[in-house]
Amino acid sequence: MLDHIYGLGRFGMRPGLERVSSLLQSLGNPQSAFKSVHVAGTNGKGSTSCMMASILREGGYHIGLFTSPHLIGFTERIRVDGREIAEEDVVRLGRKVMAAAPAETTFFEMVTTMACLHFAEQQVDLAVMEAGMGGTFDATNALEGILSVITSISLDHSEYLGSSVAAIAREKAGIVKASRPVVISCQEPAAAAEIRMRCHELNSPLYCCGEDFHGEWRENKLFYRGMSVSLDGVTIGLRGSYQRFNAATALAAVEVLGKGDFPMPTAAMTAGMEKAQWPGRMELISSSPRILLDGAHNPAGGRALAEALVEIPHRRLLLVCGVMGDKDLGGILGPILPLTHEVIAVAPRLPRALPSSELAEFCAGQGVAARDGGSVEAGLTTACSMAGAEDLILVCGSLFTVGEARSIILSRPFEPFRG
Template identity: 55%
Template sequence: MTYQETLEQIYGLARFGIKPGLERISSLLSKLGNPHRKIRTVSVAGTNGKGSTAAFLSSILSTAGYRVGLFTSPHLISFTERIRINGAEIPEDDVVRLTAMVMAAAPPRTTFFEIVTAMALQYFSEQHIDIAIMEAGMGGRFDSTNITDPLVSIITPISLDHCEYLGSSLAAIAREKAGIIRPGRPVVCAGQDEAAMAVIEQYAAAGSSPLHVAGREFTAIWRDDFLDYWGVRGSITGLKPALHGRHQAANASCALCAAELLADSGFVADAAACRLGLSTTSWPGRLELFATAPDLMLDGAHNPGGSRVLAEALAEFPGKRIIMVIGVMQDKDVAAILAPLLPHAAEVFCVAPALERAMPAGELAAAVQRIGMECTVAGTVAEGVQAALAAAGPDDLVLVCGSLFTVGEARAFLLGKPCELVRG
């Protein structure tokens, strides 16, 4: 089977939808010889900042000399982005081989995400990595990544998202995210809403799991363009994270705290590794600047919490006229995503990624107009990017946002690459 045929087989599993639970992944991994029990892991759950935090920690540990697996989702352009070792994406030949192996062992109606999780764990086991950073796809308690036994669990900011699966309140969603906590193992937690924090504290206390909370046990503060960190074991000043946005202080500090705590399990990252790791982290599609003419920024803010963070980050571009290209998924709280962003836009172009879940561009335009903003129905993501660049002046900023799928399609267009859009 060719790589393209393999991708079609994998992506075809999306028809089984999302089915939270650990029964199928447990059965599948058992038939593969339980590769997840042969590797040490860190789990990362939350609503926003999961990927950035995981990328920061992976870069820190890689810089410290360890062989680090990183499993994230969704991908922006290529399936191989999901499974990496020290920044290198899984080779296509291994995708073909592992797909055949995992599919042959899979129980009936195993989901896309379960298959891909099993592929990642099998690959990491084969490659004899030192540690794997596993980003939960959705939730935590019943997410297939929760089959692992993490040395440290990280919970990033929680907000309302995937409510049809996780619950309609922050407390309910926090209960799902807190499912990654292990008895007696340390937990790193970003600042949270009071209701979410109460749940996390309850779970940590029940398992006697040491809880380290941002702003309490550790903190990071911007000093001009540099970040100063005070942690559980020491402090590091004058850090320069590679990822844009003042909000990255929270993500970087959670990664730094986790790195400190991992020393108890034999993974030592000194101040030099932390400094260099943060400064060389790559995480595309999140406040990612393209040096086009005019400048263009990609950010995958896809829920109300993410759009609020993006709106705050736009303050870093004072005086810039912002031309916005936006595309969202139909199952999202579109009005809540739009509300923080539209006041910053001088012009808006509405688009629809090439995905069944995408809200049609005309429907999105109607939602924008209901908020009181005029806009243009641009059609496809590529057409929207082209229209925005043509409408922008040399000193303006084109912002592509609203969904990671929108950002992925835009990034592929800008790089002249094909884009593999799939849910999960």
């Protein structure tokens, strides 16, 4: 079943919502059975989505969460109240969707439809739907969300979304719905201008980080000032001071929802932030040796990761790094390499991965000691043999590298798929 669904990835991105809308209609429009929040952006949309879902669960609501890509296995993509969809439900719903799907339906359109069916069956109160890559033509945009959330926008997937931050923001702002509220994280001026224009055109109320709400980071705690809520000294379950912007955006989104059908006590907001977990993002997954996983895979993510590394005491930083062949190596690794003692270059098990030998050559050319580590498993083994008690092993460069490493450490089967 999954092999067949993964095979649909060959159709790639196909602009337009006609196929997924038709598919949903043929299955009784399951998305009409629950309310939804739509989350798009370049960086932080997964973290923001999981924090929102965690807060809403603490508030007593029955919450669905749809995210992509998965780190280890397909079932991570569809969750209800923090529980992954059961494999037997994947098989059952996959067959149902395949029987109704037009011939050219893409992988992501099918998976989005499966999520909607599952959330309807589970009678969730609200689903947090993370957009896959874009906005306007992303399959998740077939849902009429009650709130749109846009996290930080930067250059990524330019071959699909546009060659400038403004163009990418224009595409991401396609999730804005007429007269429905919009919450945005801190943005570059060009991105903010595009979102403002879209909200003005559609008469959609806009709430901006840094203007309508604020998040400060002091002594590893969040201090939040919102529209009507203030929280002091909140512990966030996700590591990294850069999460203050994602956390503030999630809290503001919950505040906006609270004006409608989802009132939220402040105690639930605090508890939800503390309990939020998002694998593969500044995740300390091993203590002996210390292994940190982070899925930074674009320049903005690389800068945020470098900032966060300063917060973790270590003697030497050993970098196990693997990237996709179409990524900006200098942009991703530029902020991190000066902090690195040695790079062990690897290649995750995807066809578009950059060969580990080429990555090692690039890093050496930047003046950093580097070796060709081969596979993710071999590179991780090498790093562990080199690490002392006070050293830190960082696995980064791609979510697929992080996912494969995580599967090895947890002894779980890895399902590599880009989509």
